[in-house]
Each structure stands twice: as structure tokens, then as C-alpha cells.
Amino acid sequence: MGIIKVTVIDREGQPHELDAPTDMNMNMMELCKSYELPVEGTCGGMAMCASCHMYLESDTHLPEKSDAEEDMLDQAFFVKGNSRLGCQIHLADSMDGMIVRLAEVGS
């Protein structure tokens, strides 16, 4: 397929429908950055900072969280059952129609 549609709801509640390439080895953190949405991605995508914390709002099936992602979420705040790190969601065709909401940023 190559390009899927993904909706990112920003911290003001504004939805952004993005074209997401699935053939460029990109993750959700990088996708948000490429559209200049306010996601820091401080650690560069190593699951080591939680600055790309987001909530999965659609029933899209995602691979299980790795230990590294679980561990990092332990240090994040505003964590809920549907919390994920954007950098650990590697864009794939099966994610077409996915909706995520950016989590609040702690101090």
C-alpha cells in the first residue's frame, strides 16, 4: 500500500489526518515530527524518554509493548491503559485508520 491514513489528536483536541508512509521504516514519533506536531522525541526513538507518549484511541491492533516500552512508561506521567510510546509504533499497512491522542507533557 505504501501510504496509510493516521489521525493524531493534539493536546488542544485538534485532530490532524496524516498521510503515513509504511515503506520508510518510520514510527509514530517520527511521523508526528515530520508534520511538526508537538512531539519532542528527545531520545531519538530508543524508548528512553517518554516524550512521545500517546494514547491509542482506535481499536487498531498493535504489537504488544516490549519490556523497554513498559519500563519507560513507568517513568512517564498521565499513563493509562492505552498508553504507548510513539517511537515504538512502527508504521505498518495494518494500522490504516489508526487514531492516537498526544499525552500531556509533565514538567
Added chain:
Amino acid sequence: MIETDILIIGAGPCGLFTVFEAGLLKLRCHLIDALPQAGGQCTEIYPKKPIYDIPAYPEILAGDLVENLMKQAEPFKPGFTLGERAETIEKTDDDKFIVTTNRGTQHIAPVIAIAGGLGCFEPRKPPVANLADYEDHGVEYIIKDPNFYKGKNVVISGGGDSALDWTIFLAEGVANHVTLIHRRNSFRGHLDSVQKVMDMAASGKIRLVTDAEVVDITGDGKVEGIVVDHEKEGKISIACDHWVPLFGLSPKLGPISDWGLSITKNAIDVDTFDYSTNVPGIYAIGDINNYPGKLKLILCGFHEATLMVQSAFKRIYPDKNYVLKYTTVNGVEGF
């Protein structure tokens, strides 16, 4: 007062390589870093991660890269002020800068090179509304002296090694009572520490509250208790003298943002001719700077450091001409 030619703020890869390049021009360097060891993110966040885009190293661990950079800088005898955060800067009458750290250590230099990466690493603070009111009045983010907690009732939050280790340490004859609160019922961290905490909880030596988060602090002017929100049981109040949230570190630009430098999106604007900032004599290199086409890569930081020291040389010795020399021809002549 520590005197040097180039005062480098940040002892990450870029700051360390600056020492080498400056040394080739006979300029001395001193580095300040908020972390207790050199290496910046490479050492603090991902020492065991491989890096694949350092020229001529198909693969190198971040920790090894730092070790090599330290070795490369060694002939030029850099000075270090570690574990202290560069706080304030002032200009002297003879065009130098005095930088003072949060512990009052003073440094003077004609050139400042900010190689601060993402900023300085500071404890991550949980989003509890009245948190700031209790900082240093029972809320501490770092345990400096365990004896401070002697005979006290302490609540620790977090699921990592530092939360586990301090829980064990304080529960063994230091604090009067220790409660550990964690968001999940499983812990990361060393297996033996996890087991020890579980054993201590089972024998009643500590209180372990999992699937819970601290949501409120109570007390008149100082911590007298906290309130946790438990997934199943709802709000639970726990009386205590101290709450120590241990959620790791995150980088903040910090006091540098008040140094009068032009800043865009948490990065310092520079001229790519020599990586100078809007303040003559202050340069910014590596991840902390911003210019059209900027890429946050270690290899770009090395390039920036190399060009920056040329400009620093001209600022320090305006009347001297410098000719580029090759290390292959001249070797490395240390101090």
C-alpha cells in the same frame, strides 16, 4: 577562580572533541557538566547502545565512544567541574566571561563553548498540583544523604533500580518506616532487588502499594502525608514525613535560557560560519544549536567543534595568524 581559554559547558562527545581540536591550536579547555561523569547522553542514557554513523567506526558502543574521546583529549589535560550546573554568566571589563555553577564554583575564560546537548538532566517531576509547595519541605527528588531520613516515615515512588535500592537501604535500620508506591505490579530493575523488595513487603518490613499513583500531598507547610489513587481501592491516605519520587531524569535547557542568547525551539541560534551565537565570544555546538539544515548528529557536532575553535583562536589571539596543520605531519603535542 578556574581560568582557561575555552570554557565548555557540557562534557558530552561534542564538548570532549572540542578539547582535542582546541589543544591542536594550543588552547586550553575546562568543562562543566551537571552530571557526575563525562559523556553526556552517551554515558547517562545509552552507554551500551551501538552507534553506526561515526565515520570509520562501522559500529561503536556509546560508552566506548566516550572512552575513546577522553583518551583523545587526554594529552591536552582538560579540567572538569562535574556534578555542577552552569548557572550564571557575567562579562568582565576585559572582555572575558565569568561562569558560576549552582555550587558557587567560578570559572573565567575569554571564550565560552556551549555544548550542552539537550540541556542538563534534571529529575522528572510528577504532575501533582501542589508539588512545588513542598519541595525541600519533605519532597526530595534525589537522596543525597540517607541519614537525613533517620527515624522518619518515608514514601518512595517509582519502579526502577533507584526506587528499589533506596527502599531496601532506608528500610534496613535507617528510616522508621518505608512505603514503596508503583504504577504497575511488576518492577523493572535487577531481579535480586525486586525479590528483596517483595520479601520485605511479605514480611511486613515495608509497605508496598502497587497499581497506584500519588495524586496529592497533605500537610501544613511540610509534608505530613500523601494521597494515592489505587486502581481498585480508590483514594488511600498515607501519613509520612517525606515523599521521594524517583522517576529518572529528563533534560532541560535550564539556566542557559537566561543568558541573553537568541533561542528557537529550545536550541541556540548560531551562524554556521563559526557557530557563534548572537553574543560575541559565546559559541554553541552540537545538539544544542540551531541553524538552517541542522541535523542532531554526533558527527555534525565534531565538525562544528572543529570550525568553532578556529574562530575562538582568532578571538583570543587577534594578532596571530594560524595555518592549518595536519596531525599526520605534526603529531599531537600535548600540554
